[in-house]
Amino acid sequence: MIEIRWHGRGGQGAVTSVEMLALAAIEEGQYAQGFPSFGPERRGAPVAAFNRVDTKHINVRSGVYDPDVVVVLDPSLVGLINVTEGLKQSGVLVVNTSKSPEEIKEEVHFDGAVAAVDASRIAWDELGVPITNTTMLGAVIKATGLVKLQSAKSPLEHRFGRVAQKNIKAMERAYNELKIATAN
């Protein structure tokens, strides 16, 4: 079972990210959970959301403490909160940043793998808004290989309707533009 923690700010759509990833996995016949952190946070506040993905029914319904993957939707959260808390050394940190993955690795003192993509710029280019949740989905799919990129398309189409193609394009760009610094 793979556990993922997403960090974002209220209103940035972290909950949509976990839903899209869970639906992509489910579409492939895998089992998945996607859930928010259940907090009362409002727009702007740092929030977290979670995924679990497995090949069999997932019966754990407690919180995620030792994620395999951490995703950071908002560059400003790195340094503000401890994004690597509990992250397994064998795991991967996926960050929206204009910096290189090596720079981030240094900044957060993480020995495991770090993947970086300038999702904000991609989102501006493709969507015209700095909402990176669908863009970062592409980054996570590339970094983890949990699902095929193709599998995320139909959930996005279903969710975003008219603007689905733009979101898919953004996701694909992040998938292609992601840079990875391997574990030490």
Add this chain to the structure above:
Amino acid sequence: MEKAKKWPEDWQEIIPGCMVFRPGSAREYHTGSWRAQRPVYDNSKCIKCGMCYIFCPEGCISQDADGYFIADLDYCKGCGICAHECWPGAITMVEEG
């Protein structure tokens, strides 16, 4: 109307939800026993206006074949509204007993 027992004897006899499927079955209970005085009609004064019928809270006043009114003493509680509202003065309240 089928006359029911005052109370169902056993719990098995309770109708689901205590529903009552016998509309108007309150008539099984005779409120006439509450009465201390009863209305007596003097038909020679009655103009058959029907105000006694209209104003009876029990709805126990009806019209006979000749158009005069009678109170059903099984239900009349003796409130006296009919006598009070009968402006030709055809009804008087008389002590029971």
Add this chain to the structure above:
Amino acid sequence: MNIVENFDLYAPRLVDKEEHFSAGHRACQGCGEALAIRLMCKALGKDTVIVNATGCMEVVSTMYPTTAWNLPWIHVAFPNSASVGAGVEAGLKVLRRKGKIADRDVKTVAIGGDGGTFDIGLQALSGAMERRHDLLYVCFDNEAYMNTGIQRSGATPFGASTTTAPAGADSTGKSEWKKNLAEIIAAHNVPYVATACHSYPFDFMNKVKKARKIKGPSFIHCMSVCPTGWRTASEDTIKMGRLAVETGVFPLYEIENGKYTMNIKPDRLRPMEDYLKLQGRFRHLTPADIEVIQTRVNLEYNKLLNKVENLQSWEDLS
């Protein structure tokens, strides 16, 4: 002698002979509310569902295993006859739409006393009126919680002695004025709002018939004399209702699409003392207290007349 409004000879010919609210109910001798319900049912006819709030009328009419009702009737609790009514109305509407019940108009009529309407049921009533259910709500107002033993409600008039607002050395009974419920409901843009009283039976029944025809919410506030709670003679029930109207303390009017009509307009209002002195609940009032009440009644009556004279129907405003 002006006994009843629009006095019609041979009254029984004008009304439904069926007793939809049957004898054998256990209301007090001379109960104005039981009479009002009996009259309401005659005006409604058989294609009606009655939704009753907890209160005197529910308790006296449906002692299991019997019922005084010859109409379909449902009671759930005290504060919710409007919301139960909303559910009945919605249920009948959907079932009719789906062809599961007969395709004909059956009116849902929710009823409650003043406690169940002015106080504990006001939220549910407001919601039902706001949601525009096809629902007639009739409030039978006897001006206190009579079922529990004459406690003060939002409908109890100023100066009345009740068991929770008693008159005493330091109290003249209830120290607040009666809530104006008809105005509150009218403010929901309800197309038909009326006040009525069992002492004007044809006026009341006509209003019920009018309200029944409204497709949407309608509301009737029916003053219902309670000889037990008011401490009046049981034979005076009709007279007391008449005095409430003739003194102007409870004027009979309609608000149709915002247009006010006074239905019974006495040439001169009788003094409040005529009304108050017959009631045990007001026995403690001094002439000064009565003067205070008289002043307020005059003011409220004039406010109403002002609306009657000046407010137009919405249809004329659009």
Add this chain to the structure above:
Amino acid sequence: MSERVGMEIALAAAETVALCRPDVIAAYPITPNTHIPEHLSDIVAEGRLDADFICVESEHSALSACCGASGAGARAFTATSSQGLLYMAEVVPIVSAMRLPVVMIIGNRALSGPINIWNDHSDIMSQRDVGWISMFAANGQEVVDMTVQSFKIAEHRDVMLPVNLNLDGFQLTHVVEPMLFPSQEEVDAFLPEYEPYAAVHPDNIVSMGTLALPEIFNEVMKAKDEVLKDSKKVILEVWKEWEEKFGRTYKPVESYRTEGAEILLLAIGSMAETAEVAIDELRDRGMPVGLLKLRLWRPFPFEEIRNAVKGVKAMAVLDRAVSFGGPGGPVFSEVRSALYDEKVRPTIISEIIGLGGRDVPVGDFIKIAEKAARVAKTGPEEEYEIFGVRGS
């Protein structure tokens, strides 16, 4: 054919309710159940369900409107949580007394105060003795299945009682996961059209909600109690039919790895799933431990509980509610009372956990199982415990 779809469980509940073709839905928003009525209103607005959605002004009116609709012969549904359930509380026992088969989904949430929007079971436990059938789902699939079952059980002529289906707020309501949805045809075949025992309509006049005097009240209560107890027969029948048609098994008390178990955990709701992970770990270590999952809360499955504990030395009952100043968690006190007359019975301890959304990780179940193993030898250490509370 069933379709496997990923969806938030609250939305899945709404989709399943829609498959059951309710006539009237009346609901009021309250976290964490809100997504259920929200999504139902979407489904009605999209024209996928021919129903009246009454957007009431309070939960009291939500359940009242359901009473009215059900009394009129319509299939009625509502959903709520926590304070909303308490606001309905006046009407709750009346629905069962009137034998109106309303179905309600409760997204379980802690009662205030202090105000807290997260999961525990204090809401439903406060409405325990009201004459409703009460059941718990532990995952999304069970929510889907049990929603359909609830209507069938409630409306069965031998039952005619309201059903509340409990799912943990957030832990279930807000989780996206895969579920198998029965098709509309399958639901229609399983759940017949609602044929009311009686309905308020001039074509068949009835008085509903009458007054019962002391002379009759004992008998009325006895009748209400008997019909609730008897409903178990229908519940078991419906579950059997479900198993035959859909291949998924439902029992009043379900067991997980209880073969040869000397130690048992008994859990209710979604934590019963997490507890399985702990049982697997402990079994791997060689501890003879198993898990009971209580699905049917009312009518309480006395016989099944008695059968399930044969040969067990100690059992920890996990409650998500406190019975303040009482004998321990509400589930615990029921279970213990069920076993009181047994000649041989396990030592039972009451562990209260997961209050107001406090997370219950796998390690907590392991610690509790270890404690149960300890008291099997030494006897109970206290009346009950709020597990893991700081300061003790």
